[in-house]
Amino acid sequence: MLDHALPSLDSWVLFFSEQELPVLRHTVRRLEEARERMDSISGREIASIILQDPMMTVRMLAYIQPLRGSRLRNDVTTIDQAVVLLGIEPFFKKFENLPMVEDTLKEQPQALLGLINVVRRAQRAAQYAYDWALWRHDLNMEEIVVATLLHELPELLLWCCAPKLALQIKALQKSDRALRSVTAQETVLGAHFAEMQQALCRAWNLPELMLKLTDEEQASAPRVRNVLLAVNLARHSANGWDDAALPDDYRDIAEFLHVHVYTVMKKAGAPIPPEMEAAELGLSNEAEAGTADPTEPPAQPQ
Numbered sequence: 001m002l003d004h005a006l007p008s009l010d011s012w013v014l015f016f017s018e019q020e021l022p023v024l025r026h027t028v029r030r031l032e033e034a035r036e037r038m039d040s041i042s043g044r045e046i047a048s049i050i051l052q053d054p055m056m057t058v059r060m061l062a063y064i065q066p067l068r069g070s071r072l073r074n075d076v077t078t079i080d081q082a083v084v085l086l087g088i089e090p091f092f093k094k095f096e097n098l099p100m101v102e103d104t105l106k107e108q109p110q111a112l113l114g115l116i117n118v119v120r121r122a123q124r125a126a127q128y129a130y131d132w133a134l135w136r137h138d139l140n141m142e143e144i145v146v147a148t149l150l151h152e153l154p155e156l157l158l159w160c161c162a163p164k165l166a167l168q169i170k171a172l173q174k175s176d177r178a179l180r181s182v183t184a185q186e187t188v189l190g191a192h193f194a195e196m197q198q199a200l201c202r203a204w205n206l207p208e209l210m211l212k213l214t215d216e217e218q219a220s221a222p223r224v225r226n227v228l229l230a231v232n233l234a235r236h237s238a239n240g241w242d243d244a245a246l247p248d249d250y251r252d253i254a255e256f257l258h259v260h261v262y263t264v265m266k267k268a269g270a271p272i273p274p275e276m277e278a279a280e281l282g283l284s285n286e287a288e289a290g291t292a293d294p295t296e297p298p299a300q301p302q
Helices: 009-017 025-035 043-050 054-067 079-086 088-094 109-135 141-150 153-161 163-175 181-189 193-203 208-213 222-237 246-257 261-268 274-289
Strands: none
Touching: 009 153, 009 193, 025 043, 025 088, 043 054, 043 079, 043 088, 054 079, 054 109, 054 141, 054 153, 079 088, 079 141, 109 141, 109 153, 109 163, 109 222, 109 246, 141 208, 141 222, 153 163, 153 193, 163 181, 181 193, 193 208, 208 222, 222 246, 246 261, 261 274
């Protein structure tokens, strides 16, 4: 495993591209159970298993792109599409005897814990992103989910392939909670995860749409904003509900969805301050009594 920084972004991309990305043991077990029902299982069921594991999602999406050939005019942008294109039996033949994260990092329990925490954060972000895409009537919510999972790709790869460096970044942030994550990444790696993620997507020929949906420079686009707000909320709340960045996250999400901050916090599972709860209860009582301001329009999804 790598224990020192590499000299350039290109060298990081080359290094990560040479590694075999392991998946969760839980994913392997679920796929083995699904294999036993190969004659009756649906592609959607297989996709639901894959989408619980960011590493397996990336493996599937990267594998299918060269296979689409001339049969499809557009990129394959969802796991559901990928399974259908590949076929159920060929899928199980291709993805058997998968390497597992728990084996790769069995001698490094701290690194394994660090990776599992990133996986959980990615899963939570994907759920947020899906809920908001549903609220906004997005035409393809799975694309949003896949893009959200892809956002964590460089950090997952670092925990798998260079855990000492991932632990250094974590130690820097723990010693200074005001330190920006980008600064910590550049200090240790000489690059940061956002640029790594874009470079890896290009190197692995992932769909152009995924490049756009994960591009922080296009944050003003609604679908990109959906992804980035979900990633930010999951990342900051993972530090504890007292993280200093969360109030800004709540406000930004409320503005994006055209709802109250209270609604965002409640849906996210955040603790509600007593004064906010009391104020919301007062508004609800006014509305029930018919005394709320009739000129205020109801919130509408964007």
